[in-house]
Amino acid sequence: MIDRDQILLESTRTHRERVSSALMxxxxxxxxxxxxxxxxxxGSVVLAAMAGVGCLGFSFVKDQLDNRRxxxxxESLTAAMAxxxxxxxxxxxxxxxxxxxxxxxxxxxxxxxxxxPVDEDTGYVRNPDGQxxxxxxxxxxxxxxxxxxxxxxxxxxxxxxxxxxxxxx
Numbered sequence: 001m002i003d004r005d006q007i008l009l010e011s012t013r014t015h016r017e018r019v020s021s022a023l024m025x026x027x028x029x030x031x032x033x034x035x036x037x038x039x040x041x042x043g044s045v046v047l048a049a050m051a052g053v054g055c056l057g058f059s060f061v062k063d064q065l066d067n068r069r070x071x072x073x074x075e076s077l078t079a080a081m082a083x084x085x086x087x088x089x090x091x092x093x094x095x096x097x098x099x100x101x102x103x104x105x106x107x108x109x110x111x112x113x114x115x116x117p118v119d120e121d122t123g124y125v126r127n128p129d130g131q132x133x134x135x136x137x138x139x140x141x142x143x144x145x146x147x148x149x150x151x152x153x154x155x156x157x158x159x160x161x162x163x164x165x166x167x168x169x
């Protein structure tokens with residue numbers, strides 16, 4: 001025996017569930033299936049992995065270039081400290097105590113690299129811009145810290161430990 005009221009109630013309940021599902025998730029033909037979602041998930045994971053590897057590679061290359069620049073600066077400082085040619089002339093004679101040139105007419109010590117007078121107390125040369133220069137190396141000197149800065153690359157080195165000093169950013 002078929003109960004028509006029961007069939008009507010079941011049919012109405014089914015329609016309500018379908019309408020609420022369509023409202024929440026879209027029409028039945030527009031709903032995504034599991035394989036589509038799985039494909040999107042796998043694609044997202046692959047894309048995230050590629051982005052991570054790209055960032056890691058960029059960081060590695062940048063670090064290698066920075067290390068090479070710093071190593072080059074330390075080697076340049078070491079070579080500059082080791083080499084100090086002192087050309088003499090009729091008016092300039094080599095000063096045995098300091099290793100600089102002494103001008104016979106004025107009595108000043110002269111830096112053979114720049115031609116600027118050397119301060120006998122500090123041993124540094126002041127260029128026309130007001131910067132102190134270590135005449136042995138040609139590098140800029142920070143009188144407060146004693147650090148030397150390469151004028152060509154801008155790398156700062158502690159001459160005692162021969163390590164690169166990181167600038168505050």
